[in-house]
Amino acid sequence: MDLHDTSTTVKYLIRDRDSKYTAAFDAVLEDEGIAITKTGVRVPRMNAIMERWVRSCRAELLDRTLIVNRAHLLHALHEYETFYNQHRTHRALHAAAPLRPLPQPITEPDQLDHLDIQRRDRLGGILHEYEHAA
Numbered sequence: 001m002d003l004h005d006t007s008t009t010v011k012y013l014i015r016d017r018d019s020k021y022t023a024a025f026d027a028v029l030e031d032e033g034i035a036i037t038k039t040g041v042r043v044p045r046m047n048a049i050m051e052r053w054v055r056s057c058r059a060e061l062l063d064r065t066l067i068v069n070r071a072h073l074l075h076a077l078h079e080y081e082t083f084y085n086q087h088r089t090h091r092a093l094h095a096a097a098p099l100r101p102l103p104q105p106i107t108e109p110d111q112l113d114h115l116d117i118q119r120r121d122r123l124g125g126i127l128h129e130y131e132h133a134a
Contacts, residue, residue: 008032014047056084064126079123087129103132 014031015021016039026036039046059112067073067113096102106112116133 012037014039014050016047017041053084061123061126065123076123080127081130083122083127 011033012035014037029036030086045125057080061076065076067076085097086099087100089097093100106115117130118133120129120131122129123126
C-alpha cells in the first residue's frame with residue numbers, strides 16, 4: 001500500500017456493495033485503521049457527486065493522457081481539479097464554475113463586434129480556458 005508514502009492520513013473509505021470488494025479487501029484496510037462505509041442498498045445517488053467527478057476526470061483528462069509516473073499523475077490531477085473548480089462550466093450552476101461567479105451577460109450588440117477572446121491551454125492543450133482579454 002502506498003498510503004504510508006504520503007503525508008496524509010486516510011480515515012474513511014466510502015464504497016459501494018460490489019462483489020469485487022471482498023472481506024479480505026476490507027480486512028486489509030481495517031488493519032490500517034481505515035473505517036469502511038458502504039453506500040446504501042439501491043440508493044444510486046448516494047455517492048453520485050464523486051462518481052460524476054471521476055467520470056468527468058476520466059473522459060476529459062485521463063483517457064486523453066499517457067501518465068508516465070506518480071508525480072505526473074498527481075500534477076495532472078491537481079491541474080484538472082483547479083480547472084474543474086475555477087473554470088469549467090457546470091449545468092447545475094447555470095454555466096458558472098463552482099469557485100467563479102458567472103460573468104455579466106453582454107447586453108449591447110456593439111460589444112459583440114469587439115470581443116477579444118483569449119484561450120489558455122492547460123496540460124499541453126488537453127484542457128482549454130477561454131476569457132475576455134482585458
